[in-house]
Amino acid sequence: MWRKVKRFFKILGPGLVTGASDDDPSGIATYSQAGAKYGLATLWTVIITFPLMAAIQEMCARIGLVTSAGLTTTLKKHYSKTVLYLMLVFSVPAIVLNIGADIASMGAVANLLVPAIAPIWFSLLFTAILMAMIIYLPYVRFVNVLKYLCLVLLLYIIVPFLTRPDWFKVLRSLIIPDISAKVASDPNFIAMLVAILGTTISPYLFFWQAAMEAEDVKAVKRQIMVNKRLISNNGDDVDPKPREKRLMGLIIQKMGIDVNIGMLLSNVIMFFIILTAGTALFGKGVREIETVEQAAKALEPVAGDLSYLLFATGVIGTGFIAIPVLSGCMSYIVSESLGWKGSLDKKFHQAKGFYIVIIFSLLLGLGINYLGISPVQALLYTAILYGVTAPVVIAMVLHLANNKKVMGEYTNSRLSNCLGVLTFLLMTVAAVFLIYLQFFDQP
Numbered sequence: 001m002w003r004k005v006k007r008f009f010k011i012l013g014p015g016l017v018t019g020a021s022d023d024d025p026s027g028i029a030t031y032s033q034a035g036a037k038y039g040l041a042t043l044w045t046v047i048i049t050f051p052l053m054a055a056i057q058e059m060c061a062r063i064g065l066v067t068s069a070g071l072t073t074t075l076k077k078h079y080s081k082t083v084l085y086l087m088l089v090f091s092v093p094a095i096v097l098n099i100g101a102d103i104a105s106m107g108a109v110a111n112l113l114v115p116a117i118a119p120i121w122f123s124l125l126f127t128a129i130l131m132a133m134i135i136y137l138p139y140v141r142f143v144n145v146l147k148y149l150c151l152v153l154l155l156y157i158i159v160p161f162l163t164r165p166d167w168f169k170v171l172r173s174l175i176i177p178d179i180s181a182k183v184a185s186d187p188n189f190i191a192m193l194v195a196i197l198g199t200t201i202s203p204y205l206f207f208w209q210a211a212m213e214a215e216d217v218k219a220v221k222r223q224i225m226v227n228k229r230l231i232s233n234n235g236d237d238v239d240p241k242p243r244e245k246r247l248m249g250l251i252i253q254k255m256g257i258d259v260n261i262g263m264l265l266s267n268v269i270m271f272f273i274i275l276t277a278g279t280a281l282f283g284k285g286v287r288e289i290e291t292v293e294q295a296a297k298a299l300e301p302v303a304g305d306l307s308y309l310l311f312a313t314g315v316i317g318t319g320f321i322a323i324p325v326l327s328g329c330m331s332y333i334v335s336e337s338l339g340w341k342g343s344l345d346k347k348f349h350q351a352k353g354f355y356i357v358i359i360f361s362l363l364l365g366l367g368i369n370y371l372g373i374s375p376v377q378a379l380l381y382t383a384i385l386y387g388v389t390a391p392v393v394i395a396m397v398l399h400l401a402n403n404k405k406v407m408g409e410y411t412n413s414r415l416s417n418c419l420g421v422l423t424f425l426l427m428t429v430a431a432v433f434l435i436y437l438q439f440f441d442q443p
Contacts, residue, residue: 019262024322035277055419064213100368152317
């Protein structure tokens, strides 16, 4: 039994890590706000976001596998450089702000657990640990560390059971959306739905997924080349192409399982965080939650010490998953845009520029703590920047995934296109609404 579990866990990789990184401290803050403010009224969004996330991430993963290149490199080949640089202008600051918000959240939550040490010292410690982990761990071990860190997300599944929710009410809220009544009583409910959508379907995930799949398939292709040489040396004239085609089919099949499980995990954790806040906080009259540490602290008196400790520990654990993904994603975007040769598969001395971008992004994120930008402000700016770039990137991903010159026989299915177009339309509406709220709907 345990052997089967280990074998199944081996299949999982980039998709699992990508899904887990989506539930970063900033995401936890958004889901906690939704639960505290509206109870269980946003639980149904889980059913909507899962297929949309899975469809887009699968496209990005397939593009990475087929092209053996990151999304930025592929976009650079097939689109105007103006589009690419505009995307960089919006994506890079958004990722830095996201890193800063996550580092600050981890420090603040650690301070709740150990009040004698100031949050900034915890933030410095976590930044140093993350930097060492990303730079010095070999790629395979680094990915395995991230994969096993995903287990920390299981803490969020435990917490709601300590609050004893009404499961019939939970099921009804999950299946039957009550949008009209909520909007009628609070127009800001739509803004919360937009925030959930933007937090869950973030552009940085697209780039990370494609880059990681490209790294994995490069290793497989190197092995294929070794096998070809062995066959050639043995005088065997068997055509290796059918074998390669079967292998690519198996890789894509495995990738589909990995992506679907990763996105399912992401949405399951989102469900349980909203459920925790919607029962423990909303049920006790705690309605205003702005930061993740406020959510953790609010749990202590209403749900008990254990719920509080599990929730707080989960925040720190998810930060250790998400921040390497964010900084690594930024380095892939910048390096591929500038034509640098670098990846997590290489050591520091082999890809200095690549790792310097990672170090710089972590230090900039940490520096936000000293600039007077609060995590809440950082998340607001991040949401706006992600909101602007998401529809554009999704449109380009859809185009690439249907381009036979790029994808050959591995283009989108009809279902993938339907889900992709629906995601594009929803994210476009969300972006327009978000921009309207921030710049035109001022009192």
